[in-house]
Amino acid sequence: MNHSTQNAASRAGSAPAGLEVRDVRVVYPGTPPVVAVEGATLSVAPGETVALLGPSGCGKSSLLGAIVGIVPVAAGAILWDGSDVTAVPVHRRGFGLVFQDGQLFPHRSLARNVAFGLEMAGIAREERRARVEELLDLVGLEGYGARAVTELSGGQRQRVALARSLAPRPRLLALDEPLSSLDADLRARLAVDVRDILAAAGTAAIVVTHDPAEAEVMASRVLRMADGRLL
Amino acid sequence: MRTAAHHSLSWWLLALIPLAFLGLFFLWPLGSVLVHGLFDGGFDVAGTWAVVTSSRTADAVVTTALLASAGTVGSVLLGVPGAYVLYRLRWRGQRAVRAVVAVPFVLPTIVVAAAFSALLGRSGPLGLLGLDQSVAAIIAALVFYNVSVVVRVVGGAWAGLDPATAAAAATLGADRRRVFAHVTLPALVPAIASAASVVFLFCATAFGVVLVLGGTRVRTLETEIYLQVNQFLDLRAAAVLSILQIVFVALALWLSAAARRRRERVLGGRSLDGTRPFVRADAWVAAPVLLTLGVLVAAPMYALVERSLRTLDGHGFDHYMALFGEPGRTVLPVSVAQAAVNSLVTAAIAAAVACVVGQVVAALLTRRSRRSGALDAVVMLPLGVSAVVVGLGMLLTLNRPVLGIDLRGSWWLVAMAQAVVALPLVVRTLVPSARAIDPRLRFAAATLGASPWRVWTRVDWPLLRRAFGLAVGFAFAIALGEFGATTFVARPDRPTLPTAIYRLLGRPGIESIGMAFAAAVVLAAMTAAIMMVSERMRTQVGADL
Known part of the structure; x- marks a missing residue:
């Protein structure tokens, strides 16, 4: 990981390593069209965790979706290590995403949920199993691999979602309100866990949240957003 | 992009x-x-018009409308009380009876036709009624086939009606009959209309039942198309009749869409349990309704099986x-x-x-x-x-x-x-x-x-x-x-x-x-x-x- 970023940095000269978002605009079609994000510019360095904080409806989830590639970008550019990935389809972008409610695959066991990204990357069975073990360890669910995801509690589901997203070693991990479907007590504990897990994985991350305390705990830098614009 | x-x-x-x-x-x-019906080697309005205005065509259109209306009315008259007994009331064994009533609808039309011809044919159990090749036989078969549609659609609506509304009307001095006429029935009308329009469509396009039970005596648009092709080899007339049938079906579909829109507006996505347990007094309603439904469903099936086993000397x-x-x-x-x-x-x-x-x-x-x-x-x-x-x-x-x-x-x-x-x-x-x-x-x-x-x-x-x-x-x-x-x-x-x-x-x-x-x-x-x-x-x- 470190090796490749150095290579990219030297190739691109002065271009900053990691994620760079330039003047991105997101518009939802309709009559009239709704501008969800306007002129958003930000950057995330490798290994850094940045929080996007703002009230609901401020466009922070749309911006996150645009970065990951599941929301079309109307204008602007998204770059990774200086190269433009705006037109790269989601599945080749190498950015992971954790949804608010996990979105685990209901037809797969816990371990096979975590293994999904590894299967897509064509990783051999043995190596896959080792990586799944390692991640279940990381999120504190060792030995749960054979469970059905329907048997899990809300907190466990989010841990699985996190492990699933981290398994194929994404270049960037996006987390969309990863804790807001949980109760307050669990949230506080899990926020610390998420920070530690991200630190241990060394992945660049963007966390979207509406909770300032949560943002402080999880992120090293907090960006505020309101009415579709970064403040 | x-x-x-x-x-x-x-x-x-x-x-x-x-x-x-x-x-x-x-x-x-x-x-x-369409091309065959309207052009046939050149634009020929007179030829098309001759088929449309022939007495055979008029006869088929009238019969189609009559059979579809009668089949619909019969299904509603029997289906609405059936919906009450099978969905509004709650009793043991109800699910099994619902399943039995739903059976005819999944049967192939040729089986329904065969069953009614087994029942009403000259040597059938009810042969002495002389209903073979009659309009009444076809209507009975159409009701047999479609009553479950009315029971299910109206039953679903009835089971979700708020009983508090009827109770409120009763406290305002309405007796049971007036509660039904002024509160319950109006609330069910959209569901009944929706079911009726679907049944009308099914009856208007019924083919096998009419062809088998009607023979050459009772002809609808559907069977007339078939007869023109197979007996008179007149593809032109069949094509013109098909156009009439398309228009007829489009009309029925339009009615059914309108009825469904109204029903969706009334239902509004609410769901509550409006069923009530069966009490002894309900038997006065339930017994005749269940008996009628039972005979309607069982008699043709019984006749079909019996006559499939009947030989020259016994069974x-x-x-x-x-x-x-x-x-x-x-x-x-x-x-x-x-x-x-x-x-x-x-x-x-x-x-x-x-x-x-x-x-x-x-x-x-x-x-x-x-x-x-x-x-x-x-x-x-x-x-x-x-x-x-x-x-x-x-x-x-x-x-x-x-x-x-x-x-x-x-x-x-x-x-x-x-x-x-x-x-x-x-x-x-x-x-x-x-x-x-x-x-x-x-x-x-x-x-x-x-x-x-x-x-x-x-x-x-x-x-x-x-x-x-x-x-x-x-x-x-x-x-x-x-x-x-x-x-x-x-x-x-x-x-x-x-x-x-x-x-x-x-x-x-x-x-x-x-x-x-x-x-x-x-x-x-x-x-x-x-x-x-x-x-x-x-x-x-x-x-x-």
Whole structure:
């Protein structure tokens, strides 16, 4: 990981390593069209965790979706290590995403949920199993691999979602309100866990949240957003 | 925005599959029916007008409207009390009775026709009523077939009515009769209207029942199309009649859509339990209603089974054994068992084609948009055109080489006709399941590196598999019992089970008619088995989600 970023940095000269978002605009079609994000510019360095904080409806989830590639970008550019990935389809972008409610695959066991990204990357069975073990360890669910995801509690589901997203070693991990479907007590504990897990994985991350305390705990830098614009 | 354009292109490329299928086996045949009816070698208004204004046509139109209205009124009169007893009231064993009442609706029309002809024919249990080949016999069969639609639709609405409203009216001084007339009935009217319009549509397009029970005496638009082709070889008249039938069905569909919109407005998505336990006083209503429904459902089925077993000297399995023998060239060129095998093979192909095309359509309709709305409308078109018109169209169009391939009399055309008829139902079974999958689940897979194709194979398909199984079962059952389109396309030397039954029903002598009844029992059993397996699949689908 470190090796490749150095290579990219030297190739691109002065271009900053990691994620760079330039003047991105997101518009939802309709009559009239709704501008969800306007002129958003930000950057995330490798290994850094940045929080996007703002009230609901401020466009922070749309911006996150645009970065990951599941929301079309109307204008602007998204770059990774200086190269433009705006037109790269989601599945080749190498950015992971954790949804608010996990979105685990209901037809797969816990371990096979975590293994999904590894299967897509064509990783051999043995190596896959080792990586799944390692991640279940990381999120504190060792030995749960054979469970059905329907048997899990809300907190466990989010841990699985996190492990699933981290398994194929994404270049960037996006987390969309990863804790807001949980109760307050669990949230506080899990926020610390998420920070530690991200630190241990060394992945660049963007966390979207509406909770300032949560943002402080999880992120090293907090960006505020309101009415579709970064403040 | 390159990705969006790319998506759009692949959507249209995929849409070519259902559009090509429907274009070749439905739209083109339909178009040629229209052309045949209106032009026939030159624009000929006088010729068309002569068919439209002939007394035979007027007769058929009046009979169609009369039978459809009477069938609808009968179904409502019996179905509304049935809905009360089977859905509003709560009692033990109710589910089993509901299932029995629903049985006729899944039976192939030729089986219903055979059952009523077994009951009302000259040597049937009710033969002395002299109702054979009468309008009354057809109406009874239509009610038998459609009453469960009214029971289910009105029952669902009735079970969800707030009992507090009726209680409020009672505290305002309304007696039970006035509560029903002024509170309950008005609340049920949208559901009744909606059910009635669907039943009207079914009755107006009923073909097998009218053809068998009406003979040449009672003729509707549907059977008149068939008679013009098969007895008078007048394709022109058949095409003109098809256009009239299309107009008639469009009118019925428009009415049913209007009724459904009203019902949805009234229901408003609320659901509450308005059922109440059965008390002794209810027996005065329940007993006669259940008795009538029981006799209506059981009598024809009993007569069918009894007469399939009746021989010259008592009862036995002779007719069933005869299904395996050659019945003689003038009756059927092959054994009935061979016809059953033909049916199974064509139905299997039809189900496979309908489900593969239907699955592609469901994938394209998963995300709602203007283009998916347009595709949906095209795919649903066969619902609005009677199977007889589909069959006639195929007969007119594909009876000559197409693109250098000689389709004339190709046996698999039967499978294609059946697939066209089954497709709308397959799509309606698959689309809700496909739309029930959270789109974010697909995004989750995509962010983990799954291409659109792999998202489909790894996420959509495992979650849709059971609904797909259900659709295969439905399509197979529909294809197996399909009669309207099949009669036009099936070759005489390669009959399907329904066309063989029809042929045998028209033959004199206890041998032929006994075999017809035995074959109808076999077809009913095959259909029931398929429906039972599919329904099991449905409960498992429910348990999964």
